[in-house]
Amino acid sequence: MNSKKSSKKIGLILIFSLVILIAAYIAYNLFLISTPVIEGTEAFNSISADKTITLKGKNLKSIDISINQGAKKISLLKDAPAAKEKTYTLQIKPKDLNLMDGSAIVIVDAKAGIFKKVRHEINSTIDTIPPALEILNTPSFVNQGSSGFAVLKAKDADSVFIKLEDYTFKTFKAPAGTESARGSNTLTYSVFFAAPFNSKEGSVFYAVAYDAAGNKNIKSLPTKLKGEKFKISTINIDDAFVNRVVSPLLNETNISDPVSAFKKANENLRESNLKKLIEIGQKSEPKILWGGPFLQLKNSKVMATYGDKRTYFYKEKPISSSVHLGYDLASTENAMVEAANSGIVRYAGDLGIYGNTIIIDHGLGLMSLYGHLSTILVKEGQAINKGEIIARTGSTGLAGGDHLHFGILMHGYEVTPLPWWDAHWIKVNILDYLKQ
Numbered sequence: 001m002n003s004k005k006s007s008k009k010i011g012l013i014l015i016f017s018l019v020i021l022i023a024a025y026i027a028y029n030l031f032l033i034s035t036p037v038i039e040g041t042e043a044f045n046s047i048s049a050d051k052t053i054t055l056k057g058k059n060l061k062s063i064d065i066s067i068n069q070g071a072k073k074i075s076l077l078k079d080a081p082a083a084k085e086k087t088y089t090l091q092i093k094p095k096d097l098n099l100m101d102g103s104a105i106v107i108v109d110a111k112a113g114i115f116k117k118v119r120h121e122i123n124s125t126i127d128t129i130p131p132a133l134e135i136l137n138t139p140s141f142v143n144q145g146s147s148g149f150a151v152l153k154a155k156d157a158d159s160v161f162i163k164l165e166d167y168t169f170k171t172f173k174a175p176a177g178t179e180s181a182r183g184s185n186t187l188t189y190s191v192f193f194a195a196p197f198n199s200k201e202g203s204v205f206y207a208v209a210y211d212a213a214g215n216k217n218i219k220s221l222p223t224k225l226k227g228e229k230f231k232i233s234t235i236n237i238d239d240a241f242v243n244r245v246v247s248p249l250l251n252e253t254n255i256s257d258p259v260s261a262f263k264k265a266n267e268n269l270r271e272s273n274l275k276k277l278i279e280i281g282q283k284s285e286p287k288i289l290w291g292g293p294f295l296q297l298k299n300s301k302v303m304a305t306y307g308d309k310r311t312y313f314y315k316e317k318p319i320s321s322s323v324h325l326g327y328d329l330a331s332t333e334n335a336m337v338e339a340a341n342s343g344i345v346r347y348a349g350d351l352g353i354y355g356n357t358i359i360i361d362h363g364l365g366l367m368s369l370y371g372h373l374s375t376i377l378v379k380e381g382q383a384i385n386k387g388e389i390i391a392r393t394g395s396t397g398l399a400g401g402d403h404l405h406f407g408i409l410m411h412g413y414e415v416t417p418l419p420w421w422d423a424h425w426i427k428v429n430i431l432d433y434l435k436q
């Protein structure tokens with residue numbers, strides 16, 4: 001009797017414990033387990049011929065991804081990770097999976113426990129055809145430090161650009177009246193590009209087109225990058241120059257080490273100013289605002305040219321170097337500066353080593369720069385006509401005397417202004433291309 005009773009008791013305790021355990025397990029799954037999160041699923045929206053997708057999973061116990069097209073169901077991923085967080089990189093090649101171009105549905109199932117699960121159903125477009133790309137016009141060569149203009153044609157492209165080494169030059173869609181206006185998927189693109197002074201002789205320019213799915217088409221341009229010999233010059237720096245010019249540039253009145261102060265202005269400040277130019281160079285109007293050859297400062301003498309390799313000496317020792325990226329033009333003191341061509345003032349103000357500076361945007365990434373000014377007579381955003389007086393020359397910034405630093409920027413990179421003063425070069429290299 002006693003043993004019967006006690007075994008019944010044990011049985012009850014066991015059942016009770018089991019109920020508690022189940023309740024605890026349910027409570028744990030309901031309240032303590034977080035819902036799984038999958039980040040990056042929007043990348044399935046469009047799938048190119050070779051698509052890499054990175055997904056980040058959180059609170060995962062299992063994940064199952066498949067792509068479905070018609071009756072076909074192909075597993076892309078199945079995993080039960082040990083860690084709570086995991087990053088997955090999937091490479092999808094629709095052709096290898098026997099998937100057709102067109103629509104498909106990607107299903108992402110993720111579970112964290114018995115109650116916590118999520119499902120994403122993504123309507124996906126498979127597009128494995130790269131955009132067609134054709135080079136219509138491009139110069140046969142571009143010298144180091146100079147610029148070029150090309151006309152490209154692309155079909156079904158989302159972005160088109162020219163690449164050289166680590167440089168990327170943005171294209172602009174051709175204006176209304178051409179194919180783009182007729183609603184065709186084939187558009188023509190205009191692009192100004194450069195061979196910056198430190199690009200390498202023989203480097204290859206590429207035209208690159210991407211479509212919305214990420215398919216890519218690359219064509220190398222027949223344009224040769226020719227080497228250029230730049231002048232070598234030396235400049236002597238003394239304490240008087242450091243006190244008069246470098247001190248205010250660095251915002252310091254008491255310079256104890258003139259050499260490191262000069263290096264700070266000539267190297268660090270220069271570098272940050274060049275970065276600023278690239279930033280400004282990206283904000284260009286999508287149309288050509290200028291016409292004819294650029295104007296050179298009236299009655300001016302060329303004091304320094306583009307690409308001059310300068311070594312600075314202090315007490316007969318070389319202390320720093322730089323490459324001069326424009327033309328130094330000297331006239332009388334406080335000479336009137338005309339806008340070299342028509343455009344919109346993109347920058348008007350102090351710009352470090354360039355001193356008081358004006359940058360005029362001529363469209364499609366082409367800009368002109370006027371440095372070391374004493375007086376600025378225009379405002380940012382103002383439309384300017386070629387020949388209009390915009391400033392007076394001076395010696396602000398890192399300048400030894402009154403002169404104009406005139407620069408041409410191509411997407412923010414300084415190139416030689418020389419050909420831009422030449423009506424024939426402009427006709428042959430730009431205007432004739434636009435007519436075709």
Ligand SMILES: [Zn+2]
Nearest residue numbers: 326327328405
């Ligand atoms: Zn200069």
